[in-house]
Amino acid sequence: MSTSTPTTTERPERPERPEVTSDPRRVAGFGGVRLVIRRELATKLVTGAFFFSTFLFGLMAFAGPFVTGSGGDDDLTLGHSAATSGLADGVAEVAERGEGAGVSLREVADRDEATALLADGDVDAVVLEQDGALTVLVEDDLAPTLGTYLSSVAGDEALLDAATEAGVDPSVLAEAAAGAALQVEQVGEAFPIGDAMLGLSVGAIGLALVLLWGIPLATDVMQEKVSRVVEILLSSVRPWQLLAGKVLATTVIALVQLSVVLVGTGLAMAIRGSLPSLESLNWTVLGVGVVCLVLSIVTCSTLMAGLAARVERQEELSSVLQPAFAVVLLPIVAAVYLTFSFTDSIWFDVASLVPFFNTFALPARLAVETVPVWQVALSLAVAAGTAVAAFAVGGRVYGGAVLRAGGRVSLLEALRSR
Amino acid sequence: MLRLSGITKSYGQRRVLEDVSLEVRRGELLGYVGGNGAGKTTSMRIVLGVTEPDSGSVTVDGEGVTAAHRARMGYMPEERGLYDTMRLHQQLAYFAELHGVDRRTAARSADYWLDRLGLHERRDNRLEDLSLGNQQRVQLAAALVHAPDVLVLDEPFSGLDPLAVDVMAEVLRDEAGRGVPVVFSSHQLDLVERLCDRVCVLKDGRVVAAGTVAELTGDERQQHLLRTTAPESAWAYLATDIDHRTDGTVVTLAPTARLDDLVDAVRAAGELHELRPWRPSLTDVYRDVAAPAAGAATPTGTSPTGTTSTEKEQAA
Numbered sequence: 001m002s003t004s005t006p007t008t009t010e011r012p013e014r015p016e017r018p019e020v021t022s023d024p025r026r027v028a029g030f031g032g033v034r035l036v037i038r039r040e041l042a043t044k045l046v047t048g049a050f051f052f053s054t055f056l057f058g059l060m061a062f063a064g065p066f067v068t069g070s071g072g073d074d075d076l077t078l079g080h081s082a083a084t085s086g087l088a089d090g091v092a093e094v095a096e097r098g099e100g101a102g103v104s105l106r107e108v109a110d111r112d113e114a115t116a117l118l119a120d121g122d123v124d125a126v127v128l129e130q131d132g133a134l135t136v137l138v139e140d141d142l143a144p145t146l147g148t149y150l151s152s153v154a155g156d157e158a159l160l161d162a163a164t165e166a167g168v169d170p171s172v173l174a175e176a177a178a179g180a181a182l183q184v185e186q187v188g189e190a191f192p193i194g195d196a197m198l199g200l201s202v203g204a205i206g207l208a209l210v211l212l213w214g215i216p217l218a219t220d221v222m223q224e225k226v227s228r229v230v231e232i233l234l235s236s237v238r239p240w241q242l243l244a245g246k247v248l249a250t251t252v253i254a255l256v257q258l259s260v261v262l263v264g265t266g267l268a269m270a271i272r273g274s275l276p277s278l279e280s281l282n283w284t285v286l287g288v289g290v291v292c293l294v295l296s297i298v299t300c301s302t303l304m305a306g307l308a309a310r311v312e313r314q315e316e317l318s319s320v321l322q323p324a325f326a327v328v329l330l331p332i333v334a335a336v337y338l339t340f341s342f343t344d345s346i347w348f349d350v351a352s353l354v355p356f357f358n359t360f361a362l363p364a365r366l367a368v369e370t371v372p373v374w375q376v377a378l379s380l381a382v383a384a385g386t387a388v389a390a391f392a393v394g395g396r397v398y399g400g401a402v403l404r405a406g407g408r409v410s411l412l413e414a415l416r417s418r
Numbered sequence: 419m420l421r422l423s424g425i426t427k428s429y430g431q432r433r434v435l436e437d438v439s440l441e442v443r444r445g446e447l448l449g450y451v452g453g454n455g456a457g458k459t460t461s462m463r464i465v466l467g468v469t470e471p472d473s474g475s476v477t478v479d480g481e482g483v484t485a486a487h488r489a490r491m492g493y494m495p496e497e498r499g500l501y502d503t504m505r506l507h508q509q510l511a512y513f514a515e516l517h518g519v520d521r522r523t524a525a526r527s528a529d530y531w532l533d534r535l536g537l538h539e540r541r542d543n544r545l546e547d548l549s550l551g552n553q554q555r556v557q558l559a560a561a562l563v564h565a566p567d568v569l570v571l572d573e574p575f576s577g578l579d580p581l582a583v584d585v586m587a588e589v590l591r592d593e594a595g596r597g598v599p600v601v602f603s604s605h606q607l608d609l610v611e612r613l614c615d616r617v618c619v620l621k622d623g624r625v626v627a628a629g630t631v632a633e634l635t636g637d638e639r640q641q642h643l644l645r646t647t648a649p650e651s652a653w654a655y656l657a658t659d660i661d662h663r664t665d666g667t668v669v670t671l672a673p674t675a676r677l678d679d680l681v682d683a684v685r686a687a688g689e690l691h692e693l694r695p696w697r698p699s700l701t702d703v704y705r706d707v708a709a710p711a712a713g714a715a716t717p718t719g720t721s722p723t724g725t726t727s728t729e730k731e732q733a734a
Binding site: 016017018020021022023024026028032035039043227228229230231232233235236404413 | 467468469486491493496497500502503512513514516518526560563
C-alpha cells in the first residue's frame with residue numbers, strides 16, 4: 001500500500017472539537033433504515049448518471065408513440081381520382097358502417113401525384129381508372145381491410161351496373177341486399193385483449209425493473225462486502241436494517257424511473273390525441289397491478305441482495321442470483337401462457353394465489369375474468385407474506401454471509417451462521 | 419473499562435477463539451498482537467457486535483454491551499471499508515449519524531476531523547480520488563467522528579508512512595487522554611512497544627501473554643549483555659540463565675548474585691569489553707510466545723486482567 005502525506009494548507013487555528021452526543025434511539029428500528037435509504041437515494045437517485053439515464057428513458061418513451069405510429073390514428077387513407085370518387089365514397093361509407101378502422105379519402109390529380117403521396121406515406125392506396133379498368137396503386141402491399149372494402153364496393157357497383165343494364169330496378173336490388181344482411185350473435189365471452197395486455201404489462205414492467213435495478217443492487221451488496229465497509233455499517237446498524245434500507249431505496253428509484261417513462265408515454269399520447277379516457281381504464285387492474293408490482297420488486301430485490309452477499313467476485317454473481325431470476329422469469333412466462341391459453345382453467349386461479357406467481361398472474365386474471373374479492377384479498381395477503389418471508393430468508397442469508405470472506409459462502413452455511 | 423471474558427468462537431469445525439479474556443482500562447492503550455489468523459479480527463468484531471460469540475461476554479464498565487454501547491464505539495476494520503464514490507464530508511457525516519449523532523452535529527464533527535487530519539481541503543472530494551494513505555486517515559476519522567467512548571482499531575498503522583504514523587499515534591494518545599479505552603492490533607511491534615500501556619499476545623485463538631511492556635520484556639529480571647574474553651566457566655555460577663546472541667551474551671543474574679561479583683569474576687579470567695543492562699524487545703518476547711515451537715516456552719507477563727499469569731494457566 002502506498003502512502004502519501006495529505007495535501008494541506010496550514011491553518012492558523014484548528015476548529016474547536018464539537019461536543020458530540022449520540023442517541024442510539026435515532027438509529028433503532030426504522031431510524032436506521034431511514035438513514036440507509038437516505039444515503040442510497042443521495043448516491044444513486046440524486047446523481048447526474050441517474051438524471052441522464054432517466055431522461056433518456058423518458059425521451060424514448062415520449063418518442064415511442066410517434067415512431068411506432070401507434071395510438072388512435074389507425075384510419076386508412078384512400079387516394080382517388082375524380083373518375084373513381086364514387087367508388088371511394090362507397091368504400092368510406094362501408095368502412096363507417098363497420099367496426100374496424102375508418103377510411104379517409106384524398107383526391108389526387110394524376111398518377112404522378114398518387115405515386116408521390118404513396119412514397120411519403122400520406123395515403124395507403126390510390127384507386128385510379130386506367131384504360132377503362134380500375135387500378136389500385138400501393139407502395140408495398142394493399143392493407144387487407146382496404147382490399148376487402150375495395151373488392152366489395154367495386155363488385156357491388158359492377159353488379160348494379162349490370163342489373164341496371166338488364167332492366168332491374170336498383171331499389172329492388174338494394175332491398176334484396178338489405179334482407180341478406182347477417183346478424184352476428186356472440187355466444188362466448190369477449191376476450192378483452194387490451195385489459196389482458198394491461199394486466200400482463202404489470203409483470204413485464206416488474207421483470208424489467210428487477211433486471212434493471214436488482215442487478216445493480218446485488219452488485220452494490222457484493223462491493224460493500226468486498227470493500228469491508230459493511231463491517232463499519234454493521235457495527236452500528238443491524239443487518240436487517242441495512243438490507244431493508246437498500247431494498248426500499250431500490251424500489252423507490254425503480255418506481256421513480258418508471259413514473260418518468262409513463263409520464264413520457266402519456267404526454268406523447270396526449271399530443272397525438274390517443275390518450276385513453278379515464279372511464280375506459282380498468283382501475284381495478286391498475287390498482288391491484290401497482291400493489292403487485294411493488295411487492296414483486298421488493299420480494300425479488302430482497303432475494304437478490306441476500307444471495308449476492310454470498311460472493312465476492314462479479315463472475316460468481318449471476319450464478320448465485322439464479323434463484324431470484326427464477327422467481328421472476330417463471331411466473332411471467334406462466335402468466336402469459338395461462339392468460340391466453342388457459343383463461344378458464346383452474347391453473348390460472350391457482351397461479352393467481354400461490355407465492356411468487358400471484359403478483360404476475362393476479363392482474364392478468366383480473367383483466368380477463370371476474371375474480372371474487374376474497375381471492376383478490378387472499379392473493380395480496382399471500383404476496384405481502386411472501387415479501388416478508390423473502391425478507392426473513394434473504395436477511396438471514398445476508399447477515400450470515402456478508403461478513404464471511406474467502407470465497408463463496410454456501411447457502412446452508414449462510415443460513416446457519418449467526 | 420472494556421472487558422472480554424471467556425470468549426469462544428468457532429466457524430464450522432474451526433475454533434477461532436478459545437476462552438479469550440482481556441481488559442482495557444479507561445485511558446489505556448492496549449496493543450493487541452498475534453500472527454495472521456490468530457483471532458484478533460474476530461475478537462474485535464465480537465466487541466463491536468458485528469459477530470456473535472459462541473460463549474463468553476463483552477462488558478463496558480461492567481454492563482453487557484448493548485446497542486447503546488455500540489453506538490458509542492469507534493471501529494476501524496482491518497480491510498479498509500469506505501464508499502469509494504462518496505464525498506469525504508458526506509461520508510463522515512453519514513457514519514456519525516449511523517451512530518446516533520444528530521445531523522447538524524454530525525456535519526460539524528466531520529468538518530473537525532477532516533481539519534484535524536489535514537484533509538479539510540479535500541472535504542468534497544470522492545474517496546477514490548485520494549491516495550491510500552489519505553484514505554486511511556479518512557478511515558480513522560470515520561472511527562472517531564461520533565466521539566466514541568471505546569475505540570477498537572484493527573491494524574490502524576498498516577501501510578502508513580512515518581509522518582502519518584505520527585499523526586495516528588498522536589490521535590490515539592489524545593483519545594486515550596480523554597479517558598477512552600483504546601485497543602489496536604498491529605504487526606509493528608516496535609510501535610506497539612513505544613505507544614502502548616499494555617500488550618496482549620494472541621496465538622491460535624488463545625491469549626498467551628499479556629501485561630505491561632515492562633512486565634512482558636522482563637524489566638524486573640536482572641539481565642545484562644556481556645562481551646568478554648573470559649571463559650563462561652569463570653562466571654557462569656553467578657547466572658541462572660545464559661543466552662548467546664550475535665551481539666554478546668545475555669546473562670540473567672542469580673537472585674543472590676551482585677553485578678560487582680560478575681565484574682570481578684570476568685576481570686579475573688579475561689578482558690571485559692562491555693557490560694550493560696539489557697531487556698528483550700517486544701519482538702523477542704513475541705517470538706518466544708508466538709513461535710510455532712513456543713508451546714513449551716517460558717510465558718511472560720501478567721494475565722489479561724492484570725494479575726500474574728502463565729501460558730499454562732491461560733491454556734488451562
